[in-house]
Amino acid sequence: MEAFIIDRQSSGLSSNTIQFYRNCLRRFIEFCDSQAITQIDQVAPDTIRAYLLWLEQNGHNPSGRHAHYRSLRAFMFWLETELGEDTYRAPIRKVKPPKVPKEIIEGVSLDDVQRMIDACKGNRFTDLRDKALLFFLLDAGTRASEALAVDLADVDFATGGVLIRKGKGNKSRMVYFGKNTRRAITAYLKNREDDHPALWVNEKGERLTRFGLDKVLRVRAKEAGITNPPSAHDFRRAFALNMLRSGCDVFTLQRLMGHSDLTVLRRYLAQNENDLQQAHQRFSPVENLAKKG
Numbered sequence: 001m002e003a004f005i006i007d008r009q010s011s012g013l014s015s016n017t018i019q020f021y022r023n024c025l026r027r028f029i030e031f032c033d034s035q036a037i038t039q040i041d042q043v044a045p046d047t048i049r050a051y052l053l054w055l056e057q058n059g060h061n062p063s064g065r066h067a068h069y070r071s072l073r074a075f076m077f078w079l080e081t082e083l084g085e086d087t088y089r090a091p092i093r094k095v096k097p098p099k100v101p102k103e104i105i106e107g108v109s110l111d112d113v114q115r116m117i118d119a120c121k122g123n124r125f126t127d128l129r130d131k132a133l134l135f136f137l138l139d140a141g142t143r144a145s146e147a148l149a150v151d152l153a154d155v156d157f158a159t160g161g162v163l164i165r166k167g168k169g170n171k172s173r174m175v176y177f178g179k180n181t182r183r184a185i186t187a188y189l190k191n192r193e194d195d196h197p198a199l200w201v202n203e204k205g206e207r208l209t210r211f212g213l214d215k216v217l218r219v220r221a222k223e224a225g226i227t228n229p230p231s232a233h234d235f236r237r238a239f240a241l242n243m244l245r246s247g248c249d250v251f252t253l254q255r256l257m258g259h260s261d262l263t264v265l266r267r268y269l270a271q272n273e274n275d276l277q278q279a280h281q282r283f284s285p286v287e288n289l290a291k292k293g
Contacts, residue, residue, distance in 0.1 A: 001025050003082075004075050012170050016145050024071035027055075040079065045094040048072065052098055065098040073097075107237025108230035113138055115224035116217075125203060128191050130216050132184040133200060137232055139177040141239030141257055143168070144232035148208055150199040152189075157182060167258040175256055 004025075008018055031051045037043060051072075055065045069092075076090035113134060120131035137147060146164045154163040160177045167173055177185075185199075194205030202208050208216075213232060221229035236257070243253050254262055 001029070001075070004078050007078060014145070014166065014168065014170065017168075020067075021071050021074070024068045025075060027068060028072055041088070043091055045091045048092055048095045052095075062098055062100045066100050069095075069097045107234040107239075107241060108138075110238070110242065112221075112224070112226055112230065113235075113238070115226065116220040119220050119223035123191075125188075125191050128184075128188040129200070130220055132181070132188040133213075133216060134220070134235075135181040135184045136177060137235035138239055139181040140175040141236050141243070142175055143236065143258075144210060144213055146258075147232070148198075148200060148210065148213060151197045152199055153197065155185075155199060157186070164258065169260070171258065173255065173258050 005018060005021060008021055028051060031054055032038070032043065032047070035047070035050075037047065052065055052069065055068055060068070073090075073092050076092045080088050080090045117131055117134050120127045120134070133147075136142075140147070140162060142150075142162075142164060146167055149166065150162055150164070154165065156162070160179075160182055162175050162177065164173050164175055192201065192205075194201060196205050196207060198207040200208040200213075202212050217231065218229045240253060240257060243256075244250070250262060
């Protein structure tokens with residue numbers, strides 16, 4: 001496994017992606033140990049099918065099982081290339097990936113965001129920071145890791161532009177925030193007493209971690225009376241869907257979100273019945289014909 005991880009690292013994959021591979025493969029090794037499987041050539045297609053069922057029994061949803069399948073496939077295909085097909089043939093070739101239902105996932109609602117912002121009503125450091133952070137997540141649409149990696153030097157307060165130095169695949173891009181977010185961030189920065197280069201810091205003046213970000217979202221959701229706390233990714237989904245509803249074209253949105261193609265973006269842009277109804281009312285050929293008459 002370590003040789004595979006080194007290969008992924010040398011390919012320039014992000015630390016989050018590397019950790020994802022580590023976690024998934026360790027989970028597979030844990031399952032193999034429970035089945036007294038100690039060598040890779042003992043893994044058969046039925047072993048992988050049993051593993052996917054085991055993941056389901058242990059609480060993994062379809063998307064999670066599909067993620068584990070993808071990581072295992074990447075490892076086995078890499079091993080097949082390294083050893084040669086005459087020596088090793090990846091058994092996962094005979095295993096179909098888990099089906100992922102096409103559910104409509106809207107992300108956090110704007111009403112819930114407003115309630116969480118209202119919960120940051122004080123003038124304490126954490127109130128000002130959390131309000132600015134909530135605005136930023138919804139307004140810039142960044143991944144959690146990207147938001148936490150932003151330095152003050154990466155922000156142009158005159159234009160609202162933010163340089164994302166290392167997005168997915170180590171690609172850089174620009175994202176933006178509006179006047180309300182800028183005011184919130186400015187108020188937060190005026191309350192800071194540290195000299196850390198990071199945009200987002202904790203009470204100790206250290207860069208905010210993923211754990212710290214998740215805690216902010218849990219605490220503010222609880223204070224707002226929201227049963228299921230939204231994740232940072234829910235804010236990203238909400239950004240995408242609301243930008244689309246407001247008239248942003250998909251190609252611009254693709255660049256803002258840092259997606260290499262529109263295939264990935266489609267996962268964020270599932271339209272609900274209300275969207276479809278409004279689109280029909282706006283573009284109905286019969287209604288438009290009647291208007292001309």
